[in-house]
Amino acid sequence: MVTQPSAAQSGLSYADIVDLADKAPLVANVRIRNIIILKPEQAGTVPADHKRLFIEADVTGLIRGESGISPLVTYLYDAPLDARGKVPKLKKAQMILFARAGGRPGEIQLIAPDSQIPSTPAEVDRVKFILSALVAPDAPPRILDVGDAFHVAGTIAGEGETQIFLRTENGDPVSLSILRRPGQAPHWAVALGEIVDEAARPPEPGSLLWYRLACSLPATLPPRSVRSLAVQDAEAARADYQLVIDALGPCGRTRKSG
Structure with missing residues (x-):
């Protein structure tokens, strides 16, 4: 019997990760290189207590994606503010992204507001385990x-x-x-x-x-x-x-x- 990796530090349940993985044509490990906080007139509609960020990230590993991915990607992310009303420190952070290709080379779109999660070896193993189950020949249908x-x-x-x-x-x-x-x-x-x-x-x-x-x-x-x-x-x-x-x-x- 194949043993599922234990829950990792993202705080998301098995069902949460399957929800994300099942909808994402692109899953990648990235290291955030640069962050720009968009001004209100640039950001558009943003949820309360969030700031919209323009993020540049280096791809350190492609977990899922048939057409490949640029080594440097850009995307928008609505970051929840901390208790002091500050944007969390994300520069140099390792993340797993559940995304789809954007309209321009190197541009991607997160499939959900929370589809950027902290990357740890345990979390990567869990995501790979779930993706393998989703694409297996005998995978149960929806x-x-x-x-x-x-x-x-x-x-x-x-x-x-x-x-x-x-x-x-x-x-x-x-x-x-x-x-x-x-x-x-x-x-x-x-x-x-x-x-x-x-x-x-x-x-x-x-x-x-x-x-x-x-x-x-x-x-x-x-x-x-x-x-x-x-x-x-x-x-x-x-x-x-x-x-x-x-x-x-x-x-x-x-x-x-x-």
Whole structure:
């Protein structure tokens, strides 16, 4: 089993980093060379308690980017002011940028206001680990919605099986299965394919599959998912879906910007 690097010093959770990495066509390690604080008439609209900076940075490593990157990049960054109302000291700082190419050579754009994070060896390892999972051939697809749910009651009390289909961005099949047997703890699993086999298991916490589920599934089973079921079967499907949600736990996002 591949072990995920431990959380680093950025303060961002696993889900936060996946959110950034999943949207960024360009991820780079940089060392900030120069900072210019833009005047209000140059900066445009800036969030309260922030200053817009024009930053020049030397690229020390390209983590993701098919088309390469200039060795010197420039970009804008809205820096939060410290308790004294000062811009933080960023010159010579090592940063990881989640970005996209800008309109001019060497110009890039951060994908979000907080997509510049401190670079440490541990953080670089964590970002690389997540990016590798995102581009792996067997990477789980993005979950868009919950589809139909089905429930089959067993022949004895307390026995039953629920299957819940999920809608994905690329159309690949993903489903949840929940099996209950009298005298046993409920067993649930996720299947990436048409067939749910006995080897299917719940996702490993902190894995990309866990993230796709924990950060995408609604808190309760949508009414449309059980619209064709009898009342008793619908109640069982809802209870089984809640079992999955509780087992996945909170997504763990901490970022305030998208």
